[in-house]
Amino acid sequence: MKLPDNLLFSIFQDQDARIKKALSEKTLDIATGRRVRAISEEPSITYNVIELKKEIAQLSQHSQNRLFADTNLTYVDFTLGKIEDTIKKLYADLLRTKNSATVSSEQLIAMAEGFNQSIRQLLDRVNERLGQNYIFGGNSLTVKPFNENTLSYEAGPEDFEVWISENSKVSVFLEGGRVFKTNLYVSRATFNSPTDSFSSAGSITIQIGTNTYTINYGGAGEPQNIEQLANYINSTLGDKVLAFVSTNPDGTYSLALSTKDLSADMEFISITGNFSTGFDNPNILQAIKRVRDKLENGIYPDEFDLFSINRSYDIVAMRRSEVGSVLNVVKNLQSTQENLDLVLKKQKSDLEDADIPESIMEYTRYRIAYEALMRIVADQKDLTILRYL
Structure with missing residues (x-):
């Protein structure tokens, strides 16, 4: 039908x-x-696609930052390694001189020229650039970190950081003032002899970590000169503080202090008496220059000189280890980010693309x-x- x-x-x-x-x-x-070709077709799916696109874009930025951090920190690690090598050589040269029974003033002056060359090399290294940015200039980026005359740090006060994931960021340009800071301290007060008596009694109050220590001198029953004071500090606080009587480049003597712990800093809370003028805290370059100046004046190196060069090497090695640890995290993040990128793009494709x-x-x-x-x-x-x- x-x-x-x-x-x-x-x-x-x-x-x-x-x-x-x-x-x-x-x-x-x-x-x-x-x-899905229009929001009106599938609003919920389109919203999810937009959110996934945001996540993919953010991940892409983090991946670029990670690559940027990888490149910069690899170069920082390389540069610190070269600085290590230079300081190690200086220490070996100084140790040979210190252990030698007969070294003439002429030989000391000749050795000073080797220190001069090393300081110039170190200055080039600490003022190294990658592209237009100084790797030890912190967040100032384009300001030269270390003054060529004073060897003092003059650039950014903080590290320059980038985000490499949603919850973590890393330093890529380091604040050189911190990187090359030492825990060496030399009194501004000087004495013509290690046994010259103090003219004014007083005290030195220091803080290491959370602990505070007060060292009295010049009074009855207390150390009367820097030689006795150094011995007293070593006998009573030797597990925290190391003390030396060190010759200055002009031939006078100062009290030199350092923390026993490589990673610890010392803060002076109060100082009275002969040492009220305070203590200088040279950075690594300045500590090496101090030894250079002494050699240049024909002054034989002392125990503090040897210690300060060795401590400078140890500090650079510690900083390099810190950089290496961060660099390892950055490198390991690569596979995680690549896998996440594949997952997000697959989710986006499942929602958006036609079969x-x-x-x-x-x-x-x-x-x-x-x-x-x-x-x-x-x-x-x-x-x-x-x-x-």
């Missing part, structure tokens, strides 16, 4: 519109590779359904020409 024309036309219109719409959608899926093989199969199915619909109409109306449409 044939269907009435109006019913047949109604069925045909409905099915024709539905199949044509499905064919059109699958054609676009195949042509664009996108399942091309499935879309082609669906397109074929709708095409067959459309052809079947046309045959039904042709059979009902006996319009055989429609079979070929």
Whole structure:
């Protein structure tokens, strides 16, 4: 039995519109590779895609920062290694001189020239640049870190940091004042002899960590000169503080102090008496220059000179170890970020991209359904020409 024309036309219109719409959608899926092409189509999916795009963009920035940190810290590590080598050589030269029974003033002066060359090399290293930025200039980036005359630090007060993940950041340009700071302290008060009596009694109050220590001198039953004071400090606080009587480049003598612990700093809380003028805290370059100046004046190196060069080497080695630890974290983050990038892009693709093989199969199915619909109409109306449409 044939269907009435109006019913047949109604069925045909409905099915024709539905199949044509499905064919059109699958054609676009195949042509664009996108399942969602407008926010209005799938609001929830589109929102998730936008959030994933934000995460991917942020991860990309963090990955770039990580690569930036990797490059810079690798160069910082290399430079600190070269500084280590230079200081190690200076220590070996000074040790040979210290252990030698007969060294003339001329030989000391000649040795000073070797120290001069090393200081110039070290100055080049601590003022090294990567691109336009000084690697030990901290957050000032383009300000030369160390003054060529005074050897003092003059650049940024903090490290320059970058975020390498959502929750962590690392220093890529280091604050050279901290990197090359020593825990060596030399009194500004000087004496013509280690046994010259103090002219004014007083005390030195220092803080190491959370502990405070007071050292009295010049009074009854107390040390009366810097030689006795150094011995007293070593006998009572030797596990915390090391004391030396050190010759200055002008031939006078000063009290020199250092913390026993390599990583500990000493803070002077109060000073009265002969030492009220305070203590200088030379950086590594200045400590080496102090030894150079003494050699240049033909003054034989003392125990503090040897200690200060060795301590300078140990400090650089410690800083290099710190950099190496951070660099290891940065390098290990690479695989994590690469894997996360793949996961996020896969999630975005699953939401946003069309499944091309499935879309082609669906397109074929709708095409067959459309052809079947046309045959039904042709059979009902006996319009055989429609079979070929």
